[in-house]
Amino acid sequence: MFVRLLTAWVLGLPLLALAQPQPSIDRPFSDADLKAAASLRDRALQGSGAYEVVASLATEIGPRSAGSEGDRAAVAWALNKLTQLGFQNVRAQDVTVPHWARGFAEVAIKEPWPQPLVAAALGGSVGTGEEGIEGDVVQASNIDALKKLSRREVEGRIVYFNTRTERTRDGHGYDQAVRVRLDGASAAAALGAVAVAIRSIGTDSDRLAHTGIMLYAANTPRIPAVALSNPDADMLERQLGSGRPVTLRLKLSARDLPPKRSANVIGEVAGSGADAGAAHEIVLLGAHLDSWDLGTGALDDGAGVAIVIAAARLIRELKPAPKRTVRVVLFANEEFGLSGANAYAAQAGSELARHVIAMEADLGAGPAWRFETRVPGAMLPKTQFIAKALQPLGVERGGNAAEGGSDLNPLRRQGVPVFDVDLDATKYFDYHHTANDTLDKIDAKALDQSVAAYAVAAYLAAVASGDFGRVPASAAEK
Numbered sequence: 001m002f003v004r005l006l007t008a009w010v011l012g013l014p015l016l017a018l019a020q021p022q023p024s025i026d027r028p029f030s031d032a033d034l035k036a037a038a039s040l041r042d043r044a045l046q047g048s049g050a051y052e053v054v055a056s057l058a059t060e061i062g063p064r065s066a067g068s069e070g071d072r073a074a075v076a077w078a079l080n081k082l083t084q085l086g087f088q089n090v091r092a093q094d095v096t097v098p099h100w101a102r103g104f105a106e107v108a109i110k111e112p113w114p115q116p117l118v119a120a121a122l123g124g125s126v127g128t129g130e131e132g133i134e135g136d137v138v139q140a141s142n143i144d145a146l147k148k149l150s151r152r153e154v155e156g157r158i159v160y161f162n163t164r165t166e167r168t169r170d171g172h173g174y175d176q177a178v179r180v181r182l183d184g185a186s187a188a189a190a191l192g193a194v195a196v197a198i199r200s201i202g203t204d205s206d207r208l209a210h211t212g213i214m215l216y217a218a219n220t221p222r223i224p225a226v227a228l229s230n231p232d233a234d235m236l237e238r239q240l241g242s243g244r245p246v247t248l249r250l251k252l253s254a255r256d257l258p259p260k261r262s263a264n265v266i267g268e269v270a271g272s273g274a275d276a277g278a279a280h281e282i283v284l285l286g287a288h289l290d291s292w293d294l295g296t297g298a299l300d301d302g303a304g305v306a307i308v309i310a311a312a313r314l315i316r317e318l319k320p321a322p323k324r325t326v327r328v329v330l331f332a333n334e335e336f337g338l339s340g341a342n343a344y345a346a347q348a349g350s351e352l353a354r355h356v357i358a359m360e361a362d363l364g365a366g367p368a369w370r371f372e373t374r375v376p377g378a379m380l381p382k383t384q385f386i387a388k389a390l391q392p393l394g395v396e397r398g399g400n401a402a403e404g405g406s407d408l409n410p411l412r413r414q415g416v417p418v419f420d421v422d423l424d425a426t427k428y429f430d431y432h433h434t435a436n437d438t439l440d441k442i443d444a445k446a447l448d449q450s451v452a453a454y455a456v457a458a459y460l461a462a463v464a465s466g467d468f469g470r471v472p473a474s475a476a477e478k
């Protein structure tokens with residue numbers, strides 16, 4: 001300090017400028033910025049309003065899968081809610097979404113001990129036709145294990161994947177297990193299988209099946225695919241364990257319908273930056289508006305919708321508003337193919353370069369426990385200030401390999417730096433994509449704490465001196 005003072009004196013600069021430290025590269029936040037962040041944190045903890053938002057969405061709209069009536073109603077709900085809550089520049093961005101209808105799923109063991117099973121079609125599965133499909137079951141623990149079987153062992157049979165989902169705080173157990181849901185049907189069809197059943201990708205033992213998107217490869221037959229509830233998967237495995245041939249029967253009426261119109265819903269807290277440059281820079285807070293059809297989408301992703309709306313709303317109440325614009329984007333159709341995310345990135349044009357940071361909430365209702373970043377190495381010291389502001393919430397500093405949430409994939413791939421406020425996913429995959437995704441699973445206090453973390457991180461990104469650079473494409477993808 002003495003050296004700086006002396007230099008200033010020698011250069012004849014006014015000492016006043018040093019008496020009130022201004023943000024700089026070494027000091028990216030003013031004392032006022034850090035104080036405002038702390039006040040945001042405290043106000044969120046006292047009651048952020050997020051629970052009321054998710055209760056409204058779950059109660060007034062409920063299930064809202066892409067292309068459904070609920071999807072349309074959710075877009076109207078979101079436009080209304082953002083307007084009511086005082087957001088600026090509230091608008092809908094048109095998105096065309098695929099429309100898949102679940103229909104019914106009847107699945108039963110025929111031999112050796114006949115029993116009906118609780119099952120759900122995987123999202124995107126074809127139906128079986130009126131006659132249904134019956135076949136002997138061949139079991140595999142994952143796709144690699146399946147590929148070790150010969151065509152003769154699989155052809156004409158129904159492949160059953162018994163992959164278990166490990167319970168983890170950061171959700172990596174899900175990431176590891178989900179591949180059988182995504183690619184299992186095509187891997188089985190390549191060996192001549194007639195249908196696929198999987199153990200639900202979920203950590204519960206409720207008699208409810210977990211749905212979720214599956215994908216067909218271009219060059220293999222499209223075969224029906226279902227998930228069994230975990231207790232039914234246990235039972236199927238016991239019957240298989242008897243050593244007797246097990247026969248399964250499936251009848252699904254799932255089908256594709258013509259695409260529909262949906263929308264990303266956007267609202268902003270306009271930046272107050274005196275120079276137009278800063279006000280036109282964007283800190284994006286994202287969540288997805290659609291849900292699966294079996295539950296009410298309270299956790300996935302009603303909670304995320306509520307977290308980002310409540311966080312931005314608290315930021316809006318600050319005077320002055322941050323210099324950058326905080327933009328809430330409620331993405332259309334994340335679950336069934338990222339339609340909204342792709343449309344947003346495609347239409348961003350020159351605005352893409354002005355996205356300073358993007359964050360998404362899509363891992364349940366909290367609490368927040370870790371802060372990860374994906375920024376160029378030179379920007380890491382700046383993010384340490386944010387990590388420090390999150391510490392009183394019990395949020396620890398993670399690494400610099402944040403993913404940003406699936407709706408942010410297209411932005412991240414183009415170099416936009418991302419933050420992850422990781423929400424505790426220990427129980428999330430008990431309910432994920434099931435009929436049990438309902439409001440009672442949400443704790444208002446944990447939700448408020450999550451809002452506090454998102455609000456602090458977004459606010460500090462919106463006031464930081466200088467941006468967070470760009471993450472080169474090569475480093476952006478693992």
Ligand SMILES: [Zn+2]
Pocket residue numbers: 288300301334362
């Ligand atoms: Zn989700």
